[in-house]
Amino acid sequence: MKLKQAYPSGALEPPCAQANHFLDEKTNRLLYKYNGFTIISIDLPPGGKEYYRRISDGNIQSSPFIQQLYLAFDEPQSIRVRFELSGDALNMRPRRAEDGEAILGQCGRPTLYGANGLYDVLQDLLIEWHGAEWEWVYDRIQMTKEGNSFAEIDVEVGTTPWVINLRMQYYRKHLNYAYHKPWDWRPDLKPVAGWCSWEAYRSEIREEDVMDAAHFVGEHFKAYGLEYVQIDDGFQLPMVPPEATGIVADAWLTTNDKFPSGHAGLVSGIKAHGLQPGIWTNAVVTNSEFASSGTACIKDEEGNPIKGKWIQYVLDCSPETLAEHVAPYYRGLRDAGYTYFKTDAIRHLIYDGLHEAVKLGLIRGDEAEAKFRAFIECARGQIGTDAYLLSCWGVLSETVGLADACRVATDSNPSWPAIRMQLVETARWYHTHRILYLNDPDHVCVRAPQEWAKSAISLVSLTGGLLMISDKPEHYDDERINMIQRNLPPLTTVTAETGLLDMSMPAFAWTHIKGYAVDLHKADQKDEKRNEDYTESAKAALHPFTTLWAIHIQTVDRSWCVAGRFATEALQASALETVKLGLAPDREYAVFDFWKQEYLGRHTASIPCRELDVGSCQILAVHPINGRPMLIASSRHVSMDVISVQEEQWNHGELILKLKGVVGTSEDYWIFVPDHFALSGERTDGASTRITSEHETVRLTIHFDQEEAEVILTFMDQTQEDKRGNNSAVD
Structure with missing residues (x-):
C-alpha cells in the first residue's frame, strides 16, 4: 500500500544525510531539521552556556549513516526536548532485551519507562539518546493538527554531554534489510487468525474435511475474530506440472480426486460459513520430463536439469518462465476467490535451488537473488495488493516489501520441542514484527498438552503474530474451545525494541536437537523428561531471554501492561521487578493473573511470581492505580x-x-x-x-x-x- 501522507519536503525517500542545526536566537531554541521536518527542538535555558554539535561535525559513521549530536552546559540544567516525526512513529528501545529483561511490545502508541528511542516507521529513522536522566512528558506519542507525531522529554543535562544518535534508513541500511522501503509500500498489518489444514490432516486432507472444519470454526470462533480457512498441501495434482508439455499452473488450478467440487466448490463452501478462503502453493517442480525437455528449468553445462533438496527441479524464474508457468496459477487462484496465499518452499527455491546454480557457476549470486525476487513479485502482482501474502518459511530479507507476513520458524507440531521452537523464534525475530512484516511462528496445535498449547496460543495472540490453529475438529474439547476463544483475535501489537540479533544464540530447529527427534506422524507424544532437561539451565537467570514479555497496551482512555512469563525453561518462583517490564518502579500497580482468574493484590517495585514447569505460562495484567475504581x-x-x-x-x-x-x-x-x-x-x-x-x-x-x-x-x-x-x- 502507498503512503497516505507525503513528507513536507515532497521527497518520498528520506536521504542518508545529516540533520542540519539552527539556533533560533529569538526563542533561544536549538533546532535540527531533516527531510522537511524539524525533528528535534530543544528549549535552551536563559543565561546558560551551552555546547552542542553543529552541522556535519556530528557524523560518526558514513555507511551506514549515523549522525551524533550532543548537548552540554557549564552547569546542570533542566531542559525540554521535542521530537517531531511522521504520522507513524513509535517509542522503541534501541536494543534487544537481555536476560532478566522483558521483551517489549506495544499495542497503541505508549511511551515506556526507560525506553530511550523513537522510531519513525515511514522515514525508517531511529533516534536514540544516552547519558543523562530523563522522563517522558506525556504517557503516549501525541499528534499535531497536521497529522505528524511528536513526543517530549525532560532531561537533566550537565557538563557531561547528553548524546543523541540519528540512524537514517535504519532497518534498510543498518540492519541490512535492503528491500525495506516503507515510503513506497507497507504490508497489511491487520490481525490475522484462521484454521490451517496441514497439521490437522497433512496431505491426506479431503474436501469433506475442509467443509467440516469450516463449519466448526465458523460456529465456534468466527464471532470471536477467526477469519480464514486455509487449505494446505493435498488438494493439488501429484505431479508438477502434470504433463511434460504442460505448464506448472496446471497442477495447482486442477484439484485431485479428493476434491471433486474443485476450487469453485471449496471457495463457495468456505464463504458460506462467513469465512475467507486461503490456499497453499509451492515453488517445487517434480516432473523430470518437463524439467529435461523444456527451457523453464535451470540446466547444467551438460544440459541436465539441476536439482535442489526439497525443491526438486529449479525454475529459472526468467520473465518468460514466470509469465507462462507461475503467473497463471496465482491469477487463477485469485480469480477463483482465494484471498489468502501461503507460498511455501521459497526458502528452498533460493537456498537449495538458485544458489545451487550459483555453486555450479551457472549464474551469479546477484542473479539468484534477482530471480528469487522476481518469483515473489510475480505472485504479488497476480494476487493483487488486497489479497494477503504469507512467505514460507524462514526469515527471508528478499521478501521484504512484498510479503504481508513471513513465517519465522520451521514446521511446528504438538510436541514440546516444536512448540518451544515457536516461542524461541518469536522472541528472536520480534524486532522485525509489524515493521518489515507480520511474524508467523507457524500454526498452533491446540491438541498438544494443554499447558503447552496455552503457552503457544497466548504468546501468539499477545504479541500480535499470525494466529493459525491446525487440528481436527474432534480435538477441540470444551476447554480447548474456550482457550482459543480467549485468544481471538490476536492483537495488533508492534515491537517496542530493535537492534541486531544475538548471533551467539543458536537458531532453534527442533528436528536437529539430539534426543528430541520425533516421528512427525506421532508428534503428539509427550516428552516425559522435559523438566529434568531444562531445570538446571534455568538456575543461572530468573528469566532467561525468551521467557519474559511485556506488552504495553493503550487505548483512548486506558493504559496497562500485560506481563507474560513463558517457561521455555523451568522458571523459579521470583520477584519480578516492574522496571524490567518497562514500568516506573515507584508507582503502585494492581495485578491480576489471567489463566488463574485471580487478583494478586497491589505491588510497586516488584511482583511475586510462582514457579512454572517447562511448557507452562503465567499472564499478568499490571495496571497503574489511579486512586479511583478502575477496570483491571x-x-x-x-x-x-x-x-x-x-x-x-x-x-x-x-x-x-x-x-x-x-x-x-x-x-x-x-x-x-x-x-x-x-x-x-x-x-x-x-x-x-x-x-x-x-x-x-x-x-x-x-x-x-x-x-x-x-x-x-x-x-x-x-x-x-x-x-x-x-x-x-x-x-
Whole structure:
C-alpha cells in the first residue's frame, strides 16, 4: 500500500544525510531539521552556556549513516526536548532485551519507562539518546493538527554531554534489510487468525474435511475474530506440472480426486460459513520430463536439469518462465476467490535451488537473488495488493516489501520441542514484527498438552503474530474451545525494541536437537523428561531471554501492561521487578493473573511470581492505580481486555463501561475498588449482570443479551462523605 501522507519536503525517500542545526536566537531554541521536518527542538535555558554539535561535525559513521549530536552546559540544567516525526512513529528501545529483561511490545502508541528511542516507521529513522536522566512528558506519542507525531522529554543535562544518535534508513541500511522501503509500500498489518489444514490432516486432507472444519470454526470462533480457512498441501495434482508439455499452473488450478467440487466448490463452501478462503502453493517442480525437455528449468553445462533438496527441479524464474508457468496459477487462484496465499518452499527455491546454480557457476549470486525476487513479485502482482501474502518459511530479507507476513520458524507440531521452537523464534525475530512484516511462528496445535498449547496460543495472540490453529475438529474439547476463544483475535501489537540479533544464540530447529527427534506422524507424544532437561539451565537467570514479555497496551482512555512469563525453561518462583517490564518502579500497580482468574493484590517495585514447569505460562495484567475504581481485567481476552472493552469513563462517581461481546455468552470483568470507595448502585443496558465482591475487587459477570452493552457502576467516596459530615457538624 502507498503512503497516505507525503513528507513536507515532497521527497518520498528520506536521504542518508545529516540533520542540519539552527539556533533560533529569538526563542533561544536549538533546532535540527531533516527531510522537511524539524525533528528535534530543544528549549535552551536563559543565561546558560551551552555546547552542542553543529552541522556535519556530528557524523560518526558514513555507511551506514549515523549522525551524533550532543548537548552540554557549564552547569546542570533542566531542559525540554521535542521530537517531531511522521504520522507513524513509535517509542522503541534501541536494543534487544537481555536476560532478566522483558521483551517489549506495544499495542497503541505508549511511551515506556526507560525506553530511550523513537522510531519513525515511514522515514525508517531511529533516534536514540544516552547519558543523562530523563522522563517522558506525556504517557503516549501525541499528534499535531497536521497529522505528524511528536513526543517530549525532560532531561537533566550537565557538563557531561547528553548524546543523541540519528540512524537514517535504519532497518534498510543498518540492519541490512535492503528491500525495506516503507515510503513506497507497507504490508497489511491487520490481525490475522484462521484454521490451517496441514497439521490437522497433512496431505491426506479431503474436501469433506475442509467443509467440516469450516463449519466448526465458523460456529465456534468466527464471532470471536477467526477469519480464514486455509487449505494446505493435498488438494493439488501429484505431479508438477502434470504433463511434460504442460505448464506448472496446471497442477495447482486442477484439484485431485479428493476434491471433486474443485476450487469453485471449496471457495463457495468456505464463504458460506462467513469465512475467507486461503490456499497453499509451492515453488517445487517434480516432473523430470518437463524439467529435461523444456527451457523453464535451470540446466547444467551438460544440459541436465539441476536439482535442489526439497525443491526438486529449479525454475529459472526468467520473465518468460514466470509469465507462462507461475503467473497463471496465482491469477487463477485469485480469480477463483482465494484471498489468502501461503507460498511455501521459497526458502528452498533460493537456498537449495538458485544458489545451487550459483555453486555450479551457472549464474551469479546477484542473479539468484534477482530471480528469487522476481518469483515473489510475480505472485504479488497476480494476487493483487488486497489479497494477503504469507512467505514460507524462514526469515527471508528478499521478501521484504512484498510479503504481508513471513513465517519465522520451521514446521511446528504438538510436541514440546516444536512448540518451544515457536516461542524461541518469536522472541528472536520480534524486532522485525509489524515493521518489515507480520511474524508467523507457524500454526498452533491446540491438541498438544494443554499447558503447552496455552503457552503457544497466548504468546501468539499477545504479541500480535499470525494466529493459525491446525487440528481436527474432534480435538477441540470444551476447554480447548474456550482457550482459543480467549485468544481471538490476536492483537495488533508492534515491537517496542530493535537492534541486531544475538548471533551467539543458536537458531532453534527442533528436528536437529539430539534426543528430541520425533516421528512427525506421532508428534503428539509427550516428552516425559522435559523438566529434568531444562531445570538446571534455568538456575543461572530468573528469566532467561525468551521467557519474559511485556506488552504495553493503550487505548483512548486506558493504559496497562500485560506481563507474560513463558517457561521455555523451568522458571523459579521470583520477584519480578516492574522496571524490567518497562514500568516506573515507584508507582503502585494492581495485578491480576489471567489463566488463574485471580487478583494478586497491589505491588510497586516488584511482583511475586510462582514457579512454572517447562511448557507452562503465567499472564499478568499490571495496571497503574489511579486512586479511583478502575477496570483491571476480564475473562474475554488474554489482553484483559482491549477487545471487548470499547470505552471506560469515570464521571462524578460513576464508572461507565461500554462493552462488545458475543450474544448469548457471559464474561467476567474485575473492577479494582480502593479502600475508601463503596459500590452503591448499578445500571445496565443490553445485558444482565451479577456482582460479587472479591477482596479489593468487584467481579462483574455480564451476560450479553445484545452485541453491545453499557454498564454504569456508581461508587460512594467515603472520604468525601466524611468531609461533608465534618462540615455539617461544624455548621
